[in-house]
Amino acid sequence: MNILKNSVWNLCGYVLPTLIAIPALGYMARGLDAEIFGVYTIAIAVVGYSGIFDVGLSRTVIREIALHRNNTEERKKIISTSLIFLMIFSLIGALILYFSSGWIVNALKISKDNLEDVNAAFKLLSFCIPLFILNQLWVSILEGDESFGIVNIQKAISSSFISGLPAIFVYYNPTLTSAINGLILSRLIAVVLAFFFVRKDIFISGLRFYSATFRRLIFFGGWITVSNIISPIMVYFDRFIVSNIIGAGKVAFYSAPSEAILRLGIIPAAIGRAVFPRLSNSLSADEYHKNTRLSFLITAIVCLPTVVIGCLLTPIVLNLWLGPEYAEKSSLVLNILLFGFFFNALAMIPFSGIQAIGRAKITAFLHCFELVPYLCLLIMLVKFYGITGAAIAWSVRVIVDFLILTYIHNKLTHTYNWS
Helix, strand or coil: CHHHHHHHHHHHHHHHHHHHHHHHHHHHHHHCCHHHHHHHHHHHHHHHHHHHHHCCHHHHHHHHHHHCCCCHHHHHHHHHHHHHHHHHHHHHHHHHHHHHHHHHHHHCCCCHHHHHHHHHHHHHHCCHHHHHHHHHHHHHHHHHCCCHHHHHHHHHHHHHHHHHHHHHHHHHCCCHHHHHHHHHHHHHHHHHHHHHHHHHHHHHHCCCCCHHHHHHHHHHHHHHHHHHHHHHHHHHHHHHHHHHHHCHHHHHHHHHHHHHHHHHCHHHHHHHHHHHHHHHCCCCHHHHHHHHHHHHHHHHHHHHHHHHHHHHCHHHHHHHHCCHHHHHHHHHHHHHHHHHHHHHHHHHHHHHHHHHCCCHHHHHHHHHHHHHHHHHHHHHHHHHHHHHHHHHHHHHHHHHHHHHHHHHHHHHHCCCCCC
């Protein structure tokens, strides 16, 4: 029952931040004009996409720590090597975002009234990248040890600041730059907390780069990097496409329900993060399949009622949360996204299972295979059906993804050598 217990721990870590995020986003939707709020949700997506600069190492560290849990010397090599590399690479990522911010802003088709504010905000956003990457790495150490109690104390506190501080800053100064300042401060708090909980491991490991360890990490992490590059495009790129095709003024009416779905994604993410180290450490086929079945069951029991209730109450929820304009323009979008969310939630289990048995290359190839058809479908449907088309494209993509992942997972695990 460790998966259930750890999943509950993970969910608990999201309860408080979610209770803060929902009213905070609602306030920001009312406090900022629709275009600026829409661009803020894109800024959040940019920070999430910056995860590519960890080149898959945070996910790899979870697996490596789980495999070498009782090998102190190997743990030191894993932690110190990954820390040195990610400190350098995250700074490179920050510089790339800083100098490409003007190009990104131009692609979003921002109105002249908001152009100066958005330009300044995206330059500031680059400071979030090193903070985000280091936080991911240090939390990964705790997850590899299955210290989910500590992980979720850290997440509950840091995510509460990440959810709430931008809204507080907007209260005093309703600009995108102000919201991003709040986001930077909250990310700084998160990384300080993560450092506090793993400081002993960091100090014991020191700062020494081990080439052999790095080659092992990067070989597995390299394939995860491919997924980390492609997957966020499929998760977040719809916002950029909507903004580019029909204008930044409309993107909020899509990105708001999309953000709600991402918030719901904490449920399958909590289960997936709990199951990954457990599956990585499975010693037999029976143990592995038992954990997989339990994960599917927990996901379905929790997510299906959430989807049904959400669809029934969509207009009421959007009206209370974001206001009547969003209830009118975003209800159908949210219903379509909720349908896709259920299959996306289930897909978390075979996705984690494939990577847990060391076949990250397959998930990377699958994401590459899906990318071009999805983008073509997305662009076509947005042109013809606007934000509703974007929702349909996303849901179709995640349903197909679930079916393919499940087929591949079943085939691989029945032929895997567990000895």
